[in-house]
Amino acid sequence: MSLKNVNHDASPNPWSITTRLTGLYIGSATLILLVIGFYLYQSLATTLAQDNKQFLSKEIQLLRGVLQEQPLNIERLADEQSEGLNLPTGGYYSRILDESGHSLSETPRMNTLPSATQFPALSGMPETNERVQKLADGRTLMLMTASSKTTPQQTIQIGLDISHEAALLAAYRRNLGWALLIGLLFSSMAAIFVARRGLSPLAEMTRHIEGITATQLNEQLDPAYYPKELFTMAFAFNAMLLRLSKSFAQLTQFSADLAHELRTPINNLMGESEVALSRPRSADEYRQILESNLEEYGRLSQIIETLLFLARAENIEIALHKTRLDGRSELEAGCSYIEALAEENGVRLICQGQGFLYADAQLFKRVLSNLLLNAVQHTPAGGEVCLSIQTADDGSVDISVQDSGCGIGAEHLPKLFDRFYRVSSARSEEGTGLGLAIVKSIMDLHGGTTVITSEFGRGTLVMLRFTSE
Incomplete structure (x- = not known):
């Protein structure tokens, strides 16, 4: 039942707590x-x-x-x-x-x-x-x-x-009747006073909450000021404000990053189209322009597709089809997929360990390809990328991807899973900055965890943990 239907079926004038x-x-x-x-x-x-x-x-x-x-x-x-x-x-x-x-x-x-x-x-x-x-x-x-x-x-x-x-x-019966009526009268007056006085902290909390806007999310409640029954509510409300503040900041940053990512290919398309229309051109020249535009369209399509995937993943709209996978075979298949790029960059790929895990095969392949592509791109020639799988005592499976690349500074690690976040302030044309965000979303869908450790100049280690079925 939708929220609209629930509100429609509910009592139009529910009794207040004071009345109750x-x-x-x-x-x-x-x-x-x-x-x-x-x-x-x-x-x-x-x-x-x-x-x-x-x-x-x-x-x-x-x-x-x-x-x-x-x-x-x-x-x-x-x-x-x-x-x-x-x-x-x-x-x-x-x-x-x-x-x-x-x-x-x-x-x-x-x-x-x-x-x-x-x-x-x-x-x-x-x-x-x-x-x-x-x-x-x-x-x-x-x-x-x-x-x-x-x-x-x-x-x-x-x-x-x-x-x-x-x-x-x-x-005596008459006196008891009058005593009952008078007692009920005073009890009613006392009940109204006690109920309003007892709920006054809640009313004050409501007034404070009503004054909070999107620009005042830092104005939290003081749990110590409220009685024991409202202490937990005040604490939970403050935690909600922190989450909202973080979400607003992320949304603002995401909007800016999305605008930047979309502006580059759109500007390229507009520039090439304006140049093409500035004078008559031959068929070959128009063909070259269209081929160049097609590359930009592909980049836009990739960004939109990735964002849609992340949106569906966050709303749990992606149905998982978990199967028992041979972890070593999946790692080797991932290495085969990225092997050509690794040879071109002079990077050696290594697979180690044995184990089985329960995961969605297609989504697991996407996680591996994103991690391997990221590792190979940031590992200099002569370096290596090591993939390993290990089964823990509790039945969970750990998969690690470790490279010998340039490493990442500690200040960047908490933000690596943010959308469009890049360690370098200069934005390169390759990649969209969404690879690790996709990895985190897929692991969340599986109920697993993702941990990144890195030391600047000595490489990066990404550890994935899949729970038992």
Whole structure:
């Protein structure tokens, strides 16, 4: 998918980091407040319910004790029931029923309960059969039913008005709701402040970056000024600026060199064409001019073809067809290709070593021919160029091309792989200054390395290392 399509499919208004952090902060605060509020409410409600259950259970135990007395003392039973009438919090109700369901004794308030009041069914444990019922008049009761431990068995029905507690819990819920809303309001304000304050270094970094132009690539960020989370980003940004600065410098130099390289053949073509058109000429003279122009066209074509190759190599658009090559045979084939030029210049070619490597055959031949041509051209008569191959312990293969030529000064070595770079300030008509740039690009495609060592006046050594498959 192209970048254009990705941008088109993406959200047109993505949330800012400040908005996201604020939302996460508010969401977290909401969850925390809800959990705390729920816990406090449940704790209060449980505590009140336990107190009420304990009160009713205690009353049931007292009534059971009275019912166990023989003979049954109805007056003492009524006195015991009346002790809970003056509760400061709410009404208390109790009733004793015989086996046939008739009331033996009950509190005076028992008759005020509506007929819709439903006591829980009788069970063995009074603590497990309580029921909370809201009456039509707005009152809330906790009801409990128990049996006596006598024969015949009586039924104890007891109730407690907990309307005040229900009102207390309702008010508590309202207060918690308001506390939650107010807490969320202040949490939102705090979240916005904290998010903006926390992201202020990023905003300052953005303003600094926005002020950087192509002419201000030396204005780097100070990583020590930024927090730990942005330290790596600032360091990476500075490294990017260094790469951009270097690339701009190389591009400027490349443009100047390209203009110089293209200007020479174009000027030659224009000059010869102007001379040819200055007066009528014979067919042989026009033929000579066209042949001369053809040489210049060939030079232009070579420069353009090489530049296109380098562009494709840098964009990894060249498909590699790696095969297992006999290194010694490839070196000897390269020497055979350049042998005529070597004999003409009085240079001896030597091949040494054995080994196999995995590489693209055509590209490897191009690397060898460029290195050999460069070595032979810079080796004086009577000198020699030695090619050797050696397999390392890790499976990688080292190929070296060493000449006994004039050598290269140390100040030139870092720039030898730059396009159009030449050691001599005077530009010769032979070559384009792109040979070593091609070698470096091909080795990069293979994942290999290229190292040049040289000593002025004592020759140059180029070492190629091909990794194992």
